[in-house]
Amino acid sequence: MASNRIRKLTRKTGMQPGSLVFTGKQKSEEVRVHLTRYNSEKLEEKEFLGLNGMPRPGGEFTVSWIDIKALHDPAVIEASGKMFGIHPLVLEDILNTNQRPKIEYSENQLFIVLKMLSWNEKEHLIEAEQISLILGENYVITYQENYDDIFDALRERLRKMKGQIRHLGADYLAYCLMDTIVDYYYIILERIGNHIEEYEEALLNAPKQEILRAIYILKRENLVLRKSVWPLREVVSKMERSESPLVRNSTLPFVRDLQDHTTIVIETVESYMEMISNLIELYLSIGNNRLNEVMKILTIISTIFIPLTFLAGVYGMNFRHMPELEWRWGYFAVLGIMAVTAGVMVWFFRRKKWL
Secondary structure, eight states, rough: HHHHHHHHHHHGOOOOOOOOOSSSSOOSSSOOOEEEEOOOSSSEEEEEEEEOOOOOOOOOSSSSEEEOOOOOHHHHHHHHHHTTOOHHHHHHHHHHHTTOOOEEEEEEEEEEEEEEEEEEETTEEEEEEEEEEESSEEEEEEEESSSOTTTHHHHHHHHTTTTTTGOHHHHHHHHHHHHHHHHHHHHHHHHHHHHHHHHHHHHOOOOOOHHHHHHHHHHHHHHHHHHHHHHHHHHHHHHHHHHOTSSSTHHHHHHHHHHHHHHHHHHHHHHHHHHHHHHHHHHHHHHHHHHHHHHHHHHHHHHHHHHHHHHHHHHHHOOSGGGGGOOOOOHHHHHHHHHHHHHHHHHHHHHHHOO
């Protein structure tokens, strides 16, 4: 996976800063743009192929949300930059889907990069998608890698006027988008937590090599989540401390609440990391205990046979003058001594609770 990311980044080798090269998965379909404009009384939604015919923000609508789906056509991204005055370096970061979560301010815009994570139930893997967000005075632009409408629940809130989203500005919409992404992290945390409990129970019942492999995969996916969440705390913290007029004072309490959610996610990720490491140690401990049990049994068996081997060695020397060799019951007597010796040793080991 890491090598794939490196190969994608090599496409930009030797190019000047601001060169628009998409580093994600190429698609053949046209870039779709979903426009949502609203105020406290009216909402309008439209779909476009590219940016042709899309109206400018403003007018009777308080907020415009321009959702650009799929980034494989740099020409559309460049056109959006010209339409909204976005810096070329920001456009370059939007097309570079290997960005870490971050926040940057300009004179009249706020640029945020986030990671949208989803859980692949079939392969037990985390799938990541980069979401870039531009906040302006009365508009929000989102750039998504894929066509899936991950903000469908938020659109329903806008349509049904749930909460106060239709009465507040673009900064509150940006907060809602970020909050939606963080909510998906809780779903992944739930999946990881369920698998930790499942693997712990499996280890205690019957530790197998396949379980250890599954634990290592789970640890890797938890690291993916950690890599996405840790920078997010810094993003939300900078947004909360910002004095930019784009983030109104009325929105700051919601941003602080989002910071609390991010902190909870980070703490949970760290605790899961420790629990997964404990699972690995548990597997190794169980393996060592099983090996010790086997070695203990083999040692006891060897100890029991030491005096028996001694007796067999003494009467196997074949000296001519050994009176008991001529005794009629000598063979049975030696076998009896061996049996009694072994029985006494087994009794002694059981009394000491070594068996």
